[in-house]
Every structure is written in C-alpha cells, then in structure tokens.
Amino acid sequence: MMGKQLRYLEIAQTIKTKIRQGVFPQGQCLPSQKELASIFNTSVMTVRGALAELAQEGIVNIIHGVGTFVGTTSVNANTIGLQGFQKEMGNQKRSITNTVLSCEHDITDTRLDKLFCNTDARYSCLTRLRTIDGTPVILQRSYVAQVHKDVFDSYRAEDSLYQYFTSRTGLLVTQGREIMTPILLEDKEKELLKLEGPATAFFSQRVSISLDDAIVLYDEAFLAGPYVIMASRKLGKTSVFKYIINNAGKAEPENSFSDPDLWEDLV
Template sequence: MTAIYIKIHDELKHQVEMGIYEVGQRLPSERELAEEFGVSRMTLRQAVTSLVEEGILVRHVGSGTFVASDRVREKMRGTTSFTDIIKNLGKTPTSKVLSYQKTAANEVECDKLQLKKGAQIIRMERIRYADDLPICYEVASIPYRLIADFAKHDITNHFYETLENAGKKIGRSEQVISAKIVNKEIATFLSVKTGAAILALTQISYFANNDETPFEYVLSQYVGERFEFYLER
C-alpha cells in the first residue's frame, strides 16, 4: 500500500508539471495544504520535503515554499564546455574573471595533471553566468605549455573552442560531485546566502589522444537551485 505522503507528493508534482503551480509561484501554506488533502501537517510536510529534496520545490525561510526556478541541466556524459551547455539551452553564457595567473603547480595539480614538480600552470578563477544569473564559481588549472601561444581572452572566454580550433580533440572527463555548504566569500560571488546548498564538482578533462593527456583540472561550485546534473546511460 502506497504511503499517504507519497500520494500527496505525486499529486503536487503532477500539479507543478501541469502548470497549476507555475515556476516561482508560492504554494499555499502547510496548514492550507494539509486541510486540502485531509492529512496532518506532519504528513503534508513529508511530501513537501521530498519535493524540495528533488529540486521541484524550494523553501525560503520566512517566505514560504515555491516552485523552483528552471535549472540549467548538464548530462554527466563526455566532456562539454559550460559555454556550449548554456548556449544549447538558448541562454547567453558570460564569465567574470576574478584572477588569472601563471604560477607553479601545487602538489594536487601536479598529480591531477600528470605534471613534474615545479611545472608552470595557468590558474584561473572566475564566475560563470547564464543570462546574467551566476551559476557557478570555478578555479581551473591548465598546463602552461599547452596554452603558451594562446591569448588570455581566448582562454577565459572560449577555452574548449580555442583548443579545437588549434587541432586538439577533446576526449573524456572524470567528474566527482558532492554536496557542500557555501562559505561567505563564494556566497557573495554567487548571490546566495551563506550556508546555502551547493554542488561541488571536481573535473579532470583529457585530450582524445593515445596517451589521454589531461589538459584541465577544475574545482567548481554550482548553485543547487540553479543547476543540476543528470546521468544518461
């Protein structure tokens, strides 16, 4: 027998999908919904909480529960640039570079990028936007020898396209995702509250050559309410 809260979950989800509750719309209070479904507020809260966890609804303390805004989605398959992901969704991608420096790779960067101790890299810190809405904060590390002949503008604005135009074929990537709580500094960059939930992504990208040379090591923090990853098999 299906639990009552699951039936309520399914009905509310159906109402969202049918547009009865539109994106950004505030839902009735828990008391009103509990009365509508003829259940206790605890049961109703279980249903709402499960929808929040799925990203269909979002709670704003002091304001209520709302239908979550449309989120950027990325397939966890292959290696795709952020710029291409955003363009494919009909949105305009932009970036704000916070820092761009040539420096010696640290121990972790040497390990991930298969570099010798003391090797030079470009370490780039930037915020990525979709239609001027901040989506993620990232720090990218790139072996300097691979991009020494490229202009800074080409690296910061369309890195993958620059590589492909230079005859480099992009191959696979390794990605690890975890849930985190954003700190004060990053929260400011992403226009969210300190302590908000974010998705932390660690990615190593490789060229499609025989040796599968790693060309990029990236640490990203995505706003959970604005971006989601999904698997396709």
C-alpha cells in the same frame, strides 16, 4: 566471431596510432571505408566497426555521405560535462554571460602535480563566472600546465575554452571524466556567487584527457545549489544528463517529471 571482433579493435588501434603520430592530422578526412578495407585486407563491415569504436571514443567524427574526419574539438562525453553547458543553456533559451575574473601563473600545487603526473611543476589558472539571466550560477577555475599559459592569456570570454584550448595546442582531447560532490560553500565562493547564509553547491572536478592518455586540462567548478539542478534519463544501457536552471532558486522535481520539454532531448 571472436576473431572478427579482435580484428576491428586491432584496426581501430592502428588508426589511433597513426593519428597520434600525425599521419592523419586533425580535421583530415580518412580514406574511405572501401580504401581502408583494402589497406587492412579485411571487409568493409570490419572497418565500419573500427571507425564506430573510434567515433565512440570521440577520436573521429563520422559524417554520413561525406566521410570520416579526425576530431578537431574536445570530446562531448555523456556525462554532465561542463563543456556542454553553454550549448545546453542556448537550447533552453537562457541568456548566459561568461566573465573572466582572473588569470594567474606560476602556481605550485602538489595536488596538481599528481593529476598532471609532474614533479615540482608550475601551472596557470583561469577563473570565470557564469551568470544566467543576470544571476551568478557557476564559478569555475581551470588549470593547465604553464607551458600552455598563452592559451589563457589570449582567451576571450565569448569562446568555448575547450575548443579554444584544442585549436591553440593541437592536442586532441578524447575523454572527459567528471566527479560531482555536494558541498557547503566557503565565504569566498559565496561572495562571488552572491549567496548569503549557509549555501550548498555541486562541486565539479573534471579532467580532459588527450589521445596520449594524458590529463591536459583540469577544472573545478562550484554550481550554486539554489539554481542548478540536474536531470538524468536512462534508456537501456545509456544514461544522459542535462542541467536545469531554477531562477526562482527553489526546486520542484514533482512537477518536472511530467514536463515534456524537459525530457524530450534526453534520449
């Protein structure tokens, strides 16, 4: 049993290397499971395990009855995930507006140097404001190495930044990591989010990691405390999160626990 497990992981690593080398480009359909089993001189079941491992990492997309394709868009992680925000708001039938506030270049920051593993590098920053039904809810700043500055210059507010970044750079993002911290907003952020007095927010710091295990995109977002709350449901070993938007600016979690519409898609 142990040998079979090591074999499927070995095959997964070999396929991953071929994707990294461009042998299997983004969007390309991989050979069938039967063909891969012949190539690797193993069983279809072992190949299926290798592909499942790659699908779990977001490297391939398995479409049953069609085939297995090298991923073409950013990873959809089972974290709160800023990149799933627009889709989630659509599911909740919320009207979301994404506005580009600024695009800056030639930024130097030792903090970013540590994240991107660079020295004395320059970066570009895209600042956006998300409004829900006319209410400012999220202020987001995204950073990339300046070699990708054209991505920000040509970005349109109606596009998904993560998918657009992938399509323009050819970098396959296979992992996202996000840390959320409760904070008190500073005056600048309060002004942009149109909040007065002491105001709280979730401060999200997220990195998008490529197939080469390199950080290629860094995001900082302020999620206004009066309007954004989060729900989590744990089933077995799986935990799923989603945003809840409170236009009233007042949380009532006691009522939310028994709301079937809130929990039905948290599976």
